[in-house]
Amino acid sequence: MVDKEALKSAVKEWIEVEQQSKLLSKELSKLRIRRKELTVHLADFMQAHNIDDLAVGSDKLVYSKRKTKAPLSKKHLLKSLTAYFQDNEDIVAELGQHILESREVKIVDTIQKK
Numbered sequence: 884m885v886d887k888e889a890l891k892s893a894v895k896e897w898i899e900v901e902q903q904s905k906l907l908s909k910e911l912s913k914l915r916i917r918r919k920e921l922t923v924h925l926a927d928f929m930q931a932h933n934i935d936d937l938a939v940g941s942d943k944l945v946y947s948k949r950k951t952k953a954p955l956s957k958k959h960l961l962k963s964l965t966a967y968f969q970d971n972e973d974i975v976a977e978l979g980q981h982i983l984e985s986r987e988v989k990i991v992d993t994i995q996k997k
Contacts, residue, residue, distance in 0.1 A: 957983060 929937070929946040937944040953959070960982060964975045 925944065926946060929935070929944075935946055957979070961975065961979045964978055965972075968974045968978075
């Protein structure tokens with residue numbers, strides 16, 4: 884009976900934690916959206932006025948630009964291979980298929996409430 888009660892207790896606690904997590908996640912999402920809006924506004928202002936950093940009390944906001952590359956998609960991969968191997972569609976198809984099929988697969992255990 885101890886194992887059954889421990890299981891019941893663990894399931895109840897898991898459900899409570901899941902509900903709290905969803906609520907906090909929604910709040911965090913709202914905060915991230917607002918922060919993104921403010922970031923755009925502040926970046927535009929700082930760029931327009933050539934301001935590199937702002938001192939706010941003991942904190943400091945720094946404006947900078949960063950280059951990032953788009954994720955590698957199947958569409959981009961095949962387009963790039965086609966451009967490189969211009970007249971050899973067979974090699975493009977074979978290489979593209981090999982690269983996509985040889986990617987590492989990670990298996991993660993999950994529990995979801997439905």
